[in-house]
Amino acid sequence: MINFLENIGQSLKDWITVFVDITKLFFETVYWAVFGIFHHKPVNFKTVFEQMVYMGVQSVMIVFFVTFFTGVVIAMQLAPQFQKMGAVFYVSSMVSIAICRELGPVLTALVIAGRIGAAITAEVGSMKVNEQIEALETMGINPVRYLAVPKFLALLVMLPCLTVLGDASGMFGGYVVGTTSLHINPGMYIQTTFKFLSLKDIYTGVSKPFVFAAIISMVGIYQGFKTRGGAVGVGKATTTSVVTSFIFIIIADCVLTGIYFFVKF
């Protein structure tokens, strides 16, 4: 029993260490992103742009796919309840609220954590085990500035964009179900969608991805920097990175939703 508690305490301690280290990395990254200019080394926008293409453009399909079918599923799940009440057109507002407030941002973030977070860790981790990071340091090039900043900025721009796309395609999924199998009039569907969707739903939903983007890139890079032990180590680090991102995303989502819920804007 004591052993069990000890284990819990230990792993809690580990998680807190990870959290503190990632926060430090975050501040260092922000420092270099902002104050790099004063070191005569402003952010390399060509690299940021390349990263944006890789992270954003190439993730469009998977984000669309996941959120679209989520929209479809929600509409189908809700339909019988509303049909009983004879108010089937409310499906549209429920789908849009669920997607814009919660599922759009979170699902997109989870998909990107799996796709981009893992890729960041694999890339940085294999650089670490091949001594490329050490080579950078020996050349007097700060790895955080050179590697972390472009990835951080690129994801900070792209994840909100992808989230907006995810919101739209999720609502489109609901629309497809609503107007075909539920026989809701398309004009009516769109009207009900926007009638119940407040501005707050939109901006709370769109502010979350900035936080998620920071989590995904920072966790990815942190796990990459920490990688040791060859190809096996890279594999392990990648898994850990995705799991850690997932957990932090869910916690952050909960905290942010709490803030929006209790604090009146």
Next chain:
Amino acid sequence: MQETNQKFISVRNLIKKFEGRIVLDNINFDIRQGEIFVIVGGSGSGKSTLLRTMTGAIKPDQGEVYYNGKDIHSLNEEEMDKFRKRFGMSFQNSALLDFLTVEENVSLPIYEHTRLDAKLIGIIAQMKLKLVGLHGFENFQVSQLSGGMRKRVGLARAIAMDPEIVFYDEPTAGLDPVVCAVVDQLILDLTKKLNLTSVVVTHNMESVFRIADRIAMLYKGKMLQVGTKDEIKNSKDPIIQQFIKGEIEGPIHLNEDVIKDSM
């Protein structure tokens, strides 16, 4: 030549442990300005670790590494980065950035540390590549190169910034004899003509006697002897004699190491 600085680099009481295992055991030596200082020693004797503590890549558990009287490990990160612009290092496994082309790898330190324009940087990089015999490979990806070619790109990158001190970790391992001789000549030329200081780690006894001003013999983390070629050649130490002659019989036993390591 004018008076040279006898204690350009001083390593003092250096101790490094990995997970409790002593890898560098109280190392002391001095390197003079403008010389080629060669560190030899068996595989796993701690040569790479010694270089890495000298460049500040890893912190020793004890001891100091002075450059002109300044301990590199007492610097903060920013000062260290500035300090390191005076260094060039060619890594044992090349450590090229594999998402960049050959030319981009060589121009990276110049690009990061100077404000020269891109065209000029390109010309400098091509010049350095020519020195290592890789003219025409500028736009190759790192993955398209052979191991020996990568090594030479690493060499070109090490000298890209015209450093004062160049560290070479086994610069000729895996190169054919001709290229090996070319690289040795390059190290000699750079050091003698540009008055650099070179610290070379190598296994290759032929190149040791070709380039070395002074030789240090490292054995199981201890510095056995530091001396000129003749002093090392005529050393009474049986370990050194066995090592430079490459004999099977002698105090060095391969298996002994393995058993100790696995304990």
